[in-house]
Amino acid sequence: MTSDVDLCVSIVSLWSREVLDGRGYGDYRSMGLSGGQYDILREVVDAARTARRQGKGTQYVGTLTERQAREGCVSPVPLRRARRGAVVMSGVGPVEPDGDTRPLDPPSVAPHVRSGPPARRSRRHRRTTAATLLAVAVLAGGALLYLTRPRPEPAPEPRFPSQTTSFRYLYMQVRDAGTTSAEFEFTMQAFTESDAPVTVLGISQPYAGLSLTSRPATPLRVNGGGSRKIAVTVQVTECGKVPRNAGLPFLDVTLRNTRAKEAHSYILGARYARDLSTALEVACSNGFR
Structure with a gap:
């Protein structure tokens, strides 16, 4: 069974290659990433681009990308500090960055509002939660299928x-x-x-x-x-x-x-x-x- 760390490394490495090749799209939610994984992705891409500017080859950049992704996914050391002092951690957990990438909590029901019997509210809450989890699973599965799709073979290099x-x-x-x-x-x-x-x-x-x-x-x-x-x-x-x-x-x-x-x-x-x-x-x- 694939561990959370291996899954994090796989997704971050795949998206790093997509972004470096100019095929990245959307925000972190459409990419099937958590906020913490998105921060790891940005750190990995910055390091890979620096290596390319220094003239490093494709094999070196690929090895660097996978190593940086694994370090980010397993290390508890903070990657960077957000604007208002919140520490953004690497890894695969639910820690999110401070700012507009934090998922919104569902609106709470005011205590004085009567919306029906508790049993009915509980069933509605369960249905909403199940629909949200299903949507997240479909989105993550679609992103994984896109990243693992068959790639066409590169054209052969012309002869001398x-x-x-x-x-x-x-x-x-x-x-x-x-x-x-x-x-x-x-x-x-x-x-x-x-x-x-x-x-x-x-x-x-x-x-x-x-x-x-x-x-x-x-x-x-x-x-x-x-x-x-x-x-x-x-x-x-x-x-x-x-x-x-x-x-x-x-x-x-x-x-x-x-x-x-x-x-x-x-x-x-x-x-x-x-x-x-x-x-x-x-x-x-x-x-x-």
């Missing part, structure tokens, strides 16, 4: 952007050998598998003699479950610092989604490596060094 994003090389446009331009352009397509969008923050490559610009310019957004073409213009700034025969060239791409920001290297395949080598050969044979 590099795990859901891929790039496919499409084609390259190389200038004619007779031109003096030292740049060329290739097109690739970005794909994302997740429902969440991914932002491409930057595109670069490891060779010191090349610089890249993209169209559309970064940062650019790839919608969740979709794709987007990206045209990349490569400018050769110094032929002596670029490979004439690129083996497995790769692109450095910086990505961001709701989970994280990552820098990841992508290899676009053998066809891209072959086309890149041809483009570099043409660019550096146009009289540019």
